[in-house]
Amino acid sequence: MxxxxxxxxxxxxxxxxxxxxxxxxxxxxxxxxxxxxxxxxxxxxxxxxxxxxxxxxxxxxxxxxxxxxxxxxxxxxxxxxTLNKEFIEENFNNRFGLSFDTKRFKELIKELKIRKETEIDVYYTFTQQGNTLVNFSLVESLxxxxxxxxxxxxxxxxxxxxxxxxxxxxxxxxxxxxxxxxxxxxxxxxxxxxxxxTKEGNIIKVNNDDHLLVIEDNIYLHNRLIRGKGNLVISYHDYNKDELKKFDKLKIKYKVISLYDIDRYREVEL
Amino acid sequence: MKNNKLKRFLNSYYLQLVIVMIIIVLLMTMAIVLMRDVNRGNPILSRYDLIKSIYLSAILGGAAFGYSQSAKSFDFQLSFTTTRKDIYFNTLKKVLQVTLISTILSLLYVVIDSYFGKINTPFWQIFIHEGLLMMLELVLFISLVGFFMGFIKMNSYIAYILLLLVGASIYITIDYFDNSLIACLILLASVIILGGIDFLIVKKVEVK
Missing domain, CATH: 3.40.50.300 (P-loop containing nucleotide triphosphate hydrolases)
Structure with missing residues (x-):
């Protein structure tokens, strides 16, 4: 539905x-x-x-x-x-009418070791990692x-x-x-x-088995996603055989990768 | 189990509000009775300065509240279950609650003061001519102006200074015209118009 x-x-x-x-x-x-x-x-x-x-x-x-x-x-x-679960619960109840599982919140604080992710300064603040973990714990407990x-x-x-x-x-x-x-x-x-x-402003719906192209930047590219290392660009792979042949002809280096390898190829060369 | 119920009852917002109001009324009564002789024949101190200070606190609080609702917590509230309409009406509700409480306290003050001072003037006349009605409207007006200033992303220090200046200017202007009913009605009309403007802004403002 x-x-x-x-x-x-x-x-x-x-x-x-x-x-x-x-x-x-x-x-x-x-x-x-x-x-x-x-x-x-x-x-x-x-x-x-x-x-x-x-x-x-x-x-x-x-x-x-x-x-x-x-x-x-x-x-x-x-x-x-704050990690004061009663205070957080009261606020979510009173302000937003949301129920908050204090038990789950306490479990997550312990499991994710959130208390270690704090910086003690004039104010009690979380590190960036700590802030992510706290936000996740809030979502999980709501x-x-x-x-x-x-x-x-x-x-x-x-x-x-x-x-x-x-x-x-x-x-x-x-x-x-x-x-x-x-x-x-x-x-x-x-x-x-x-x-x-994409950088061109398109929104493309892709499945898990779709592929990406890591390629040297050139004027024949479309659906660029992100920059890779050096002059490499990672783009969505919807290029046909003729287009790939053109890249071979122009000696433009490229590699077809899986969708979930994108993070690895942001930092490596071909 | 019983302890939890008792704890929840004692922590209840409305019970605490009622207790605070009773304490304020008792303090006001003491102040009226004790200060009557001090004020007698004193041209500087008005007998209603004490109640005006309550309104002043409400104005300052309302300004800060209105500003924070739009500048600081608007995006935050929209991230959860609160819609734009909810934010506007909740803000308005809280400001009206503060205004109502201030009005009840000032009414009680006038009643107590009239009793001990043996004053026979109708309370509505006292309200208008002593500037209490104007102060009541100023609470609403300044809170709504604060709400507006938060949406235009004004720096908080500049916003609070401007709000104080606007409030003081209106007070002095209306006081200059001897707190006439027409001036109060104009201020009331401004409150209604500003309320409408704030509602339109809440509906239309784009969150980034």
Whole structure:
């Protein structure tokens, strides 16, 4: 069943048509974080969508039925400066009518060793890693079925990033998950599909078995995603045989890679 | 189990509010009774300066609250379950609550003061001519201006200074016109118009 329907949304001079279904985990990836953030603000119902995005047939903009079932967090931002679970519970209950599982929150603080991720200065603050972990613990402890998260593995080491990626893609807990990813490798085989935001402003829906092209930058490229090392560019691979032959003819080095190898090829040469 | 219920009851927002108001009323009564003789024949101190200071606190608090709702916690609240309409009406509700509490306290003050001072002037006349009605409207007006300033992303220090200047200017202007009813009605109309403007801004502002 459709959770959100996007019909003819004019986004960056592109018409976007998309159906996000229940029990789907969707990844979003691209270098243009401003465009992605703009898109997420529309999908989360925070900004206007010119009557193109719907939940149960109703426009999602400022829709209280839609809002009560979703949260939109950017793990780079600070949402709490305290680990006082009773204080947090009271705030979520009183301000937002959300139930907060203090027991689960306490377990996660211990398991993820969040108390070690603090800096003691004039104020008690979390490190960037600590802030990501706290935000994740908040999301996990809230009783919300639909989540939109930006930068879920921001500054995390691989062990904790894997833990978080497993938790956030748990379909037994969440109905619909939309993740703006910093890194794809932690989410291998955990996503239903990916939305790639290209530098040209296109949004491409790709499956897990689609491929990318790591290639020396040139004028014949389209659907560029991110810069690689040196003059390499990683782009979505929808090039036909003739186009690839042209690259061979012009002695432009390239390599076809899997979607989830993108992070590795950001830092290596061909 | 019983302890939890008792704890929740004692921590209840409305109970604490009622207790605080009772304490304020008792303190006001003491102040009125004790200060009556001090004020007698004193041309500088108005007998209503004490209640005006309550309104002043409400104005300062309302300004800070209105500004923080739009400048600091608007995006935060939208990330969770609160819609733009909820934010606007919750803000308005809280400001109206503060105004109502200030009004109840000032009414009680006027009643107590009239009793001990044996004053027979109708309370609504006292409200208008002593500037209490204007102060009440200023609480609403300055809170809504603070709310507006948060949306235009004004620096907080500049916003608070401007709010104080605006509030002081309105007070002096209306006081100059002897706190006339027409001046108060104009201020009330401004409050309603500003409330409408704030609502439109809340609906239209784009979050980045």
């Amino acid at each position: 459709a959770y959100i329907e996007v019909k003819n949304l004019n986004f960056n001079n592109n018409l976007v048509n998309l159906t996000i279904n229940d029990k789907e985990v969707i990844g979003i990836f691209g270098e243009n974080q401003r465009a992605i953030n703009e898109f997420l603000l529309i999908i989360s119902g925070i900004n206007k969508n010119n009557n193109t995005c719907f939940y149960n047939g109703e426009n999602i903009f400022d829709n209280s039925h839609y809002f009560k079932q979703r949260i939109f967090l950017d793990f780079k931002k600070i949402y709490t400066n 009783n919300v079925s639909n989540i939109i998260i930006s930068h879920p593995t921001n500054y995390l080491d691989s062990e904790r990033a894997t833990f978080i990626s497993n938790a956030l893609t748990n379909k037994n807990k969440y109905n619909c998950v939309i993740l703006n990813l910093d890194r794809l490798d932690f989410f291998k085989n955990k996503l239903d599909y990916l939305l790639l935001f």
